Amino acid sequence: MNMNDSAHGDYMQSNEASLIERAPIPHDGLTVAPHRTQREAVHIEKIMLKGVQRKRADKYWEYTFKVNWSDLSVTTVTKTHQELQEFLLKVKL
Incomplete structure (x- = not known):
């Protein structure tokens, strides 16, 4: 997983789409609020x-x-097409 602090490059703008809500996925590499x-x-x-x-x-x-x-933190995550496909397969199970 690649983390970016800001968006960059030529992005094709699309409507913001909510892909998954309330999915029980671990919060890897980030700290929980005190x-x-x-x-x-x-x-x-x-x-x-x-x-x-x-x-x-x-x-x-x-x-x-x-x-x-869920700890109210917000991150930006960048995934390749293959990484996104693998993630979606895990969510379907």
Whole structure:
């Protein structure tokens, strides 16, 4: 998973689409707000598609998402087409 602090490049703008809401997916690599206990799992509340970019050198598509977590944190995540397909297969199970 690639993390970006800001959007960049030539993005094809699309309507923000809520892909998944309240999916019980672990909150990898990010800290939980101090008021939460360690027993409470942090999960994704919402995923919004922010942009799609074609990487000219690599000739593959990258998708940038804004992710809202249950601990009220927000991250930007960039996935390749293959990474996105693998993620969606896991969610379907």
